[in-house]
Amino acid sequence: MAFTQAASLVSPETKLVGIDKWEPTHDTTLEAAMAPDGPEFGDKSRLFYPVQKIGELVAASKEYPNAELRKSSFDEELASFADGSIDLLHIDGGHLYHEVKHDYTTWLPKLSSRGVVLFHDIAVHNYRHSQVDQFWAELKTGGYPFFEFFHSAGLGVLGVGKWDEIPEPMRLLFMAQKEGRETKIRQWFEFLGDRTARLMVYEWAFGSLPKDDLGRIRTSEHLMTPPRDEDVVEQGEGATA
Numbered sequence: 001m002a003f004t005q006a007a008s009l010v011s012p013e014t015k016l017v018g019i020d021k022w023e024p025t026h027d028t029t030l031e032a033a034m035a036p037d038g039p040e041f042g043d044k045s046r047l048f049y050p051v052q053k054i055g056e057l058v059a060a061s062k063e064y065p066n067a068e069l070r071k072s073s074f075d076e077e078l079a080s081f082a083d084g085s086i087d088l089l090h091i092d093g094g095h096l097y098h099e100v101k102h103d104y105t106t107w108l109p110k111l112s113s114r115g116v117v118l119f120h121d122i123a124v125h126n127y128r129h130s131q132v133d134q135f136w137a138e139l140k141t142g143g144y145p146f147f148e149f150f151h152s153a154g155l156g157v158l159g160v161g162k163w164d165e166i167p168e169p170m171r172l173l174f175m176a177q178k179e180g181r182e183t184k185i186r187q188w189f190e191f192l193g194d195r196t197a198r199l200m201v202y203e204w205a206f207g208s209l210p211k212d213d214l215g216r217i218r219t220s221e222h223l224m225t226p227p228r229d230e231d232v233v234e235q236g237e238g239a240t241a
Contacts, residue, residue: 001057003090004064016067019077020093022057074103078110086110092120097131104135108160115161116170123154132156145174147182151190152197 007014061067070077074093089111091103104117111117122136136156140146145166147157159166159174166174176182 001060004060004067007066008064012066014066016061016064017077018057018061018067018069019072019074020069021073022069022071074107078106081110083109084112087112087114088116088118090118090120092118095121095124095130095132097134100132100135104139111160113162113165114167115159116166117158117160119156119158121153122148122156123150145171145178147173147177147185149186149189151186152193 003016003018007016058069061069086107089107091100091107093099093103100119104119108117119132119136119139121130121132123133124130125133133154139156139158145159145163149155149157157170157173159170163171173185176185
């Protein structure tokens, strides 16, 4: 839904394709699934698709005419995309090391010369069901420009296209990471993400959001206020104890 919203605002002609099995699980509790002897992470991910949320996803996709949902797997859909045809690929399927590597290596030829790949859960460490962080650590040494977000389990952004053809906003993001100027960017995205999550929790709890003033939602006040410049310590400036 976030992708459709962003595309409708800044690039209505963008074609979006979502691929997943979207199989809701009714007979397994979240606690049981997350237990040490529970199912593998690929099965766990389906717990986050209750029937009502799948319906919301389908409804949201219909509001964006260029969005398509395919109830399938990455491997099954691979042949339906031409090489060099994808500008942005979000990998968030199986979370074991070999699964993430497989998805990346098989889909890499499909990326265009502007290509960027997103990896969710790069900040989940020491958990046997998620090894995205291990594969991400290897990718960072491969020479591609990258940016890392650490909130909400983390998001890795990897530029696999030609540098001159990757969109300028993405190049600026990658340069910020390379030059040690990433802290403020991370804090802004964390603030925005946290606010969005809190609004969603409010909506789930009360059925709707207050229409007159979203700012009346009070949880952690410091997280509902944008970070000030003086509160941000830029990396690379140095510090003394």
